[in-house]
Amino acid sequence: MTATIENFKTYVKRMKQLEEAISVLIWDLRTGAPKKGVEQRSEVIGMLSGDVFKMSVSQEMGEYLAELTQPDVLETLDDVTRASVLERKKEYDRSNKIPPQQYQDYVILTSKAEYAWQEAKANNDFESFRPHLEQIVGTLGEFIEIWGYGENKYDTLLDQFEPGMTVAKIDAIFKPLRERTVALVKAIGEREQVRRDFLKQNFPKQSQREFCDFILSQLGYDFEAGRLDESAHPFAVSLNIGDVRVTTRFRADDMQSSLFGTIHECGHAMYEQNISTNLLGTFLATGASMGIHESQSRFWENMVGRSREFWNRYYADLTARFPEQFAGVSVEEFYDAVNLVEPSLIRVDADELTYNLHIMIRYEIEKDLINGVITVADLPRIWNEKMEEYLGIVPENNGTGVLQDIHWAGGAFGYFPSYTLGNIYAAQFEAALRREIPDYQARVAAGDLTEIKSWLTDKVYRHGKSLEPAEIVQAATGEEINAEYLINYLESKFRKIYNI
């Protein structure tokens, strides 16, 4: 039995090492790999991903799992090994049904689609991307048939990112949030808009970069275990616990985009950087779910990074770097500006309040695509119709519309709802933090973020995927997922800013 345990661990460690290689290859593709190498590179990624997939469903893995999941064996394992065995068992049962060649083709397909998406987005050319997306949706449909599904086909995809989540539950959670958000956005639209002209000026890229580096350090991002790069769409990626990278993009006329994009990805990255090293070499060394992951990016971006206390502390650093741009702008004005609410086209640039409406559009489109209610060819039209309906605005081209996000090119259907689930979790964690660290706000105002990161490390980060999302939320906040904290937080914050 000891030999089986050791062999299982070695086998899983090898899978994790292959995943590290794959992640580096993908990071590289997204941060500037040259065009003519993409075809071959995609094949390499496909080959290695196929290897990992084959290992996850191999006879060898099946034999390890059959032996180690026997109840009398399972109870003798240490906690980490037991959780690792159960995690692999779930994956094995789910993946075992997909033929390896079909999975490898799918990985190659998404690698090429991501590249096609970059070009399509740059050229506002949905048609060049459409066949890629059709193939992806088609393949996902085949996968769902193979996996099986319950009440709704889309539930099967949701479950991959947020275990236990369903269309029925999300519809129930999202409804009051949507209604009260729409009402609040409407009320805000009737008030005088805050100033934001000073945010649209020339902000030299190098200075933006330096300020992002500074803020990352202040938040507690460990540069000895990560780096900041540029990519078309910001992301964070954990290559290993000691190498968790973030990317952002710099716009010469807008410092908000890079700054809050960076803080957002920093939240993801700090989660991964602070996972317990006990989980090294297992598939538990990652976030508990996409929703929990997003709770951390949104917590740091909005609840810390867009708080009044944070800018009371850091506004002087910002104005020192951009003295001309912020001449005569008070910290109150700056705070209001970075919290300005206004319906807009691009999700990643959307304000904190309307953001959830962007998510709902994507959620509804995905749900309908997967259930065959709409087709890929309908997307540009439907996208624009929903933008009109929820936000009252329509993009001029597909580059700033339906093509704006990388997610679908990567096949990540079922992922988008995680963003709003993350906002809900984040507000719930924040309420708990306020209870447990009474001087929480004073600490933010002093730039002392250490205790906050420590609390989150203790309650969330260190556990990685060794606990279920619901267990983490229950243990950290004393209750189940509850959207009221987010609704109250949003109403309290934005009524104050807009004097409602």
Place this chain on the structure above:
Amino acid sequence: MTATIENFKTYVKRMKQLEEAISVLIWDLRTGAPKKGVEQRSEVIGMLSGDVFKMSVSQEMGEYLAELTQPDVLETLDDVTRASVLERKKEYDRSNKIPPQQYQDYVILTSKAEYAWQEAKANNDFESFRPHLEQIVGTLGEFIEIWGYGENKYDTLLDQFEPGMTVAKIDAIFKPLRERTVALVKAIGEREQVRRDFLKQNFPKQSQREFCDFILSQLGYDFEAGRLDESAHPFAVSLNIGDVRVTTRFRADDMQSSLFGTIHECGHAMYEQNISTNLLGTFLATGASMGIHESQSRFWENMVGRSREFWNRYYADLTARFPEQFAGVSVEEFYDAVNLVEPSLIRVDADELTYNLHIMIRYEIEKDLINGVITVADLPRIWNEKMEEYLGIVPENNGTGVLQDIHWAGGAFGYFPSYTLGNIYAAQFEAALRREIPDYQARVAAGDLTEIKSWLTDKVYRHGKSLEPAEIVQAATGEEINAEYLINYLESKFRKIYNI
């Protein structure tokens, strides 16, 4: 038989794909991977390299080769497949003797040593690097015992980089070159030195970067199949034929270092970018040997990039970018300055003439280390003694002395002689080019480098490793390797500059 051929090709293609992944991981480590991830990353590189190694010596490979190298089978294969089979057979015979675990340990060792070298160099701390180097030299000694050797143990290492080359041959080739170089350096030392003060000024890194990008494009480097990055030591790496990258380093007070370092690596890269796609998926899709590879970096760096004709064409572009720095400096003065001969500490910054003396120091140290004549602990002392003897100068610290090059950290013993062999080949190719393209110099002066790249592509690049170095040199120049062309070239060029 058809099935065996196809299976062999698929098997080799998979090895090449794994090598692409490994190369990306190494490129990433060298261009800015964070410190805390290095340990795990090294293990991933070791694991994948072990896989490739195991495949190269596997029973499966052995069976393919046994079948395909039968004379009656071999003659039925197409040229590329036959060359690929023979290339793998040679590697199989050589590698089969090293136990896989020992090879994997060695790869991990060199990955860690490269990182330790970066730190040691930065801190001028030879002692922190010494144990790594001792282990490398020890392991190479074990490998040589396993492989066997003829007249000299070092021959076995030389043969890996320049097939057929031996200590006896190199000693014979290097002797007249060394004697006439030392004499010429001495004669130059007695002449009035040319101006170079204007090369040591403030050259903003961003402008250097832009000029390097411009020159790369002019030379014919394909940016859709490559990119330029920064690293501690410049290098070129082919990830695949469509993705051949170069790196350089920028010094704020010296534009020569980045410019000619970039042109040097561009020569390597253009070779790899222009290999025939017929060789894709085989181990023939690389340079014929390290010496032939170096001939291309040195040809473009020195014979083109440091020629009077080249600067007649491009000096105006340079001064347009750095108008203040080159105010009042004529193109003659600039040409003389970038060809200034003066004994100096750093090989990669050495002038064209003394460069070969730097190589001879390394060659002699390697030869003596491998034959047990000296030990690693002796290196700082011996390095400094040889610097004194050949160049008349001694480094103040090991960072600018024995620690300056990455090669030994990577285990690349036997590689250094390739640089001077490359210079010899390059001069021989240049003489042939002058014969076959009579207006060669006029073309360089017009910035029309297309024909030159085409000639080299035809004679050298496209063949990759499908021809032996000697075959390439014979076919391109009509004779065997001949150092007289280099000696004559150097004497002609530098006597003119120094009025000797």
